[in-house]
Amino acid sequence: MKDEYSDAKQDLYGAFVVRGIGLANRRGLLAIVIGDTWMSIKSFEAMRLRLLNGHAFDSFVHMRDVSNHPDIFGANAAFVLSMAGQRSRRAPFIRLEPLGQERKDQDLRAALKERAPGAGFHLASDEDFAMIPGTPVVYWLSEKMRAAFTSGTRLGSVAALAVGLQTGENGRYLRQWWEVSATRTAFACTSREEAAASGARWFPYNKGGEFRKWYGNQEHVVNWEHDGAEIVAFKPRAVIRNPGTYFSPSVSWSDISSGEAAFRRYPEGFIHDSTGHSGFGNPTTLDQITLLLNSKFVMEVMKVVAPTLHFHIGYVGLVPVATGIEELRPETVERLVNTARKDWDVAESSWSFEQNPLVALRSSSRGNLD
Structure with a gap:
């Protein structure tokens, strides 16, 4: 053959x-x-x-x-x-x-x-x-x-799309955020230099995850102490891809989905995984791209360019982006992200969890009775 x-x-x-x-x-x-x-x-x-x-x-x-x-x-x-x-x-x-x-x-x-x-x-x-x-x-x-495919610019030319870190042994280098010491975890570093200077061992890790749009799937941390010295030494099993994008804000999606692709905004502070594909650029562009990618139009486009269960960077990079994307208002995605964030933070598995809404409702009811 x-x-x-x-x-x-x-x-x-x-x-x-x-x-x-x-x-x-x-x-x-x-x-x-x-x-x-x-x-x-x-x-x-x-x-x-x-x-x-x-x-x-x-x-x-x-x-x-x-x-x-x-x-x-x-x-x-x-x-x-x-x-x-x-x-x-x-x-x-x-x-x-x-x-x-x-x-x-x-x-x-x-x-x-x-x-x-x-x-x-x-x-x-x-x-x-x-x-x-x-x-x-x-x-x-x-x-x-x-x-649209001939008149638009491909997404791969509008944003920097990148595959991330492959640790080589997730059981060794990854943890759920609640499994490690909070004093050894840094949640908001903006660069590799800041992360190395923090003295922390654990940092937020974007591993893709389940179907969620706009915000969520923030539950893992990775051992990146001393600028990832232990993982870097784990070669050839570990693969350090695109380290210049680590800790930068992004729009991200999971490599595999049983249905439609779902795109999420990630703030600065995350290292992205090889299955947490990500796009990088200035914040306004990322907001506009997120609105476009979660639209019905792109869902139909993805049926054409990504007909299987995989949504790897090569497929997503083919999405046509019209000049009109500049007219999309970042405030819209901000409202959607905030709504999705509140939904995510309701669960105790969120590191921003404060109080169960049922407990809060009961406390409010008691206050009204008093």
């Missing part, structure tokens, strides 16, 4: 596609039914380019379940590829999602009759796909969504 089908070596069905293209007449057609993972995943980009180079889709049916093939996991893509097709030709793409063959037949007929996106019918061309980084076959995108 690696030698003969280097562009499609990720899956055996890719070899069948490439071989079929090679066997087809230069004015012929290739009709095939395969899985759909190749349509958007980054590792299949070379196969997509090979498939679309000098060819064009004639028709396409995307079946989002395989109820009649229970031994196969995933979904199927059935398409006809024209060897001499024009890249500008807008071919019909039909999306079928319901379970059951009878229901699929009904939806297919409805899509062909109504010819509208609401019925699962879309028109798209190879040129449309080329507008998106990685050339994913995202036929359902509107013209405005596609145009």
